[in-house]
Amino acid sequence: MSQTTSISMAEIYRFLAQSMRYPSPDWMQADYFSVLDTFIAELGWDTETQALGQSLFESDDWLEPLQVEHTRLFVNAIPTVIAPPYGSVYLSADGMLYGPSAEKTKQFYREQGFDLAGEADIPDHISFELDFLALLAEEGKSDEEERFLSLHFRPWFPKFQARILQEGRHPFYGVLVNLIDFFTREEM
């Protein structure tokens, strides 16, 4: 991978990590949508572009439905939290947070010279993992990046993605997880 590609990949990971955070006007502005738009246009995802456009740009109060959907999918919801964004929920037998796989993820961060800032941060939150990939990409550690993806990210991500594709009520997160999927899939 050339140096420029690595830098771009870091930005993309960071963009994806940001996208999974709570929708807020602090960051969800024209620039954000312009990047998102470019990606899906370049990928040729026409149907998605159309669906997103309808829900996001043709209505004035586009933000609240997005926030409600984020809360329902990832925080607390009726009838159930659809897709807790933490790896061990999908990887451990009891579906709890901070399962053994989360501890191993944290160990990987450590080995690469990084630690989470919050003492009680749950290590395998999707945004943390994507942010961490950004750091690896930034440092040009492409082997480690591939290793992290295959050992710690891909084992759970498709299960998480499937739940959102099946249960999502807003096109935004469907597009987003497909985008994450695209950028984290194993290179053929």
Added chain:
Amino acid sequence: MALNLTRRKFLQTASLAAATAAMSGCFARQANASTPFVKKPFTAPGSFADTKTVVGGVCEMCFWRCQLVGKVRDGKLVKLEGNPKSIDNGASICARGNGGVKLLYDPDRLKFPMKNVGKRGAPQWKRISWDEALDECATKLKAVVDKHGPHGIAMFPHGSSATYPMGFFENVVGTPNISEASFFQCRGIRDMAYVATLDTAPDENVDMANAKVIFLLGGHFGENVHVSHVKRYLKGLENGAKLVVVDPRFSASAAKAHTWVKIKPGTDTAFLLAIMNHLVKTGKYNKAYVEANGEGFDKFSKGISLATLDWAAKICDVPAKQIKEVAELLAANAPNVSIHPGRHVSWNGNDFQRERSLACLTGLLGAIGVKGGFVAGKGPKVGKAGGWPKINEEHAEAHALHKMAKKYQFSPPGTPTDMIRDAAVSGKPYAIKGFVAWGQNPIQTVPGEDLTIKMLQQMDFVMVCDIMPTDITMYADILLPESSYLERYDMIKPGTQWDLSGKQEQYIAARMPLVSMTAADHERKDPVWITNELAKRMGLGQHIPVKTQEEKTEKMLAGANLSIEQLVKEDGIHVQPGVDPYGKVLKVKFFSQELAEAGFPAVPTYLPVPEPPKGFARLVYGRAPVHTFNRSQNNVWLVNEMPENPVWLNDESAKKMGLKDGDRIELVNQDGVKSQTSSVLKVTPGIRKDTIYMAHGYGTKNPAMTVGVGKGIDDQSLITKLAVDPETGAHGMRNNFVKFVKNGKVLSIPA
């Protein structure tokens, strides 16, 4: 583009110029735009990276508050154990205590403040900031106070996290409308009856470890597990105490009993009166104690004189011989007998009189202040802190519904639940338009769910603060997430060694965090912070008594010449020499002038309870050893241990009804209310034909509790006929009757 496009190819070939330019704008405005990571050179894990033992835990999976240590590996709590330094629970904790780890890391836990943008009861949540949440709570609650007065707010608190906010609402806001489930749906009746008789609330202060007889009325230890309490009980049995268990069901305690009294439910007071009358008539009571400390004994003995063995035998469906046996056994071993006061005693709406009878029996046997008797350990003194100034006490007093109606003179602190609910629904004598639930789930704790929902629906504003998405959270307008007992400073737990006859020692433990709360992926707050922020925004900030939980703990510890630092040095528990608890004498009001003046029976009196209609049996409930009613119903470990609450049915009845052990069944009550879920049938000779039993707390309705939802039957939903204890205003919850439903067919229960 081609389907097999890879990200590498995409980055090389796609035209991303527009994205590159805009990329920096995606993060710019975000306050904490930086990465959640910090750089830290890697050091290979050595011995210091291994699991640490963190001291200072005090359990809250139930309210017995065993002292814990946490095994913490790299910031993650991996295991909870009893604190080996504890002279109370020792190194032991129960299944629920162990299960605390799974509460901490439950993905269904509340994580952020949320606003309901859907409807009450059918919520749609939107995560909001603490500022927005608190501003809205303060504005709405203040609007209620301004329009309807402080008494326009009702608060339903539970647990140690609710103590501080309760003080705020009661003393500073000034509402009398506070209903604690621990009083009005549990032990308040017991406390008030003992206060009226022995001038002290009893807790569970019987010296079972050193008793010659242990007498339990409905107590089912083994199914009801409070560690040091069960230790006392088992030590007593080990030492050869005789056990008398009065229960319509062959409970875990009945299985260990010398005498199992298979009583007809609701008639316990008649049983107790007959025992007392027999002791008085035969002169086998503790004459010396009664003469020295009894008040109104003559009126008492006359008042209970009609309660003969035969009279009670008929009422209680127990042989007169057995009643006599129990009476003689108690007399022969007096005063070293433990007459257990019970804990959850809100049964039939005649409960104050039963609890009075237990207190009188204790006095009659002179079983007070002696080995095996009614004795309270003498705990250490600690400081007080965090009390709110009582600036609105007079207002609260003047607007207390039971005082206005001159009813329920023996009400425990707060206001009887039904009076609050009725006032809210009817608007009389005044409107109640603001509702705060803090750690309590009234949908499950308070019988009469429909009325509770009516009360909630008519509110201008509903605020709920909790850890888990319990049923009540579905009715919140604003829902606030609290820190758990494993993550915060909180209460002080003082006490003595568990065996009162052992080496006299006292201990002081403080609840201190075992793991940190600082995290980027959730924003939970502790109750002192939340309450203080609410107070400030309601314009009441000047009354704030402590700034933080930690300050409150420090101040309380300072009262015992301790500090947090010192307590940590002492492994989380300070132990000091104790005081001999024996020898304390209590006056016994066999006849109560106070009760007479209020128009209640002044001598313990049996009041019959409604009988089951034909084809129905009485629904009674109890505790499961691995659950604390509904509070633990989403805990994966605990649910795995006991996923459902089997419904007990007498074997002969089952045979006649064509039901088998293990059948899936539902229940329908006398008002035609059907259980919303099903459970499994337990067929046993160990229960009376007129009684159906199940563990309470199952059948959670909120689907956000993904583990517990729909498992077992919720007995509370079947309690539609309300009984209210006339002296205290507390609920009686065992006057409802059920039939079985199998495959849609209703099955009557033969008499």
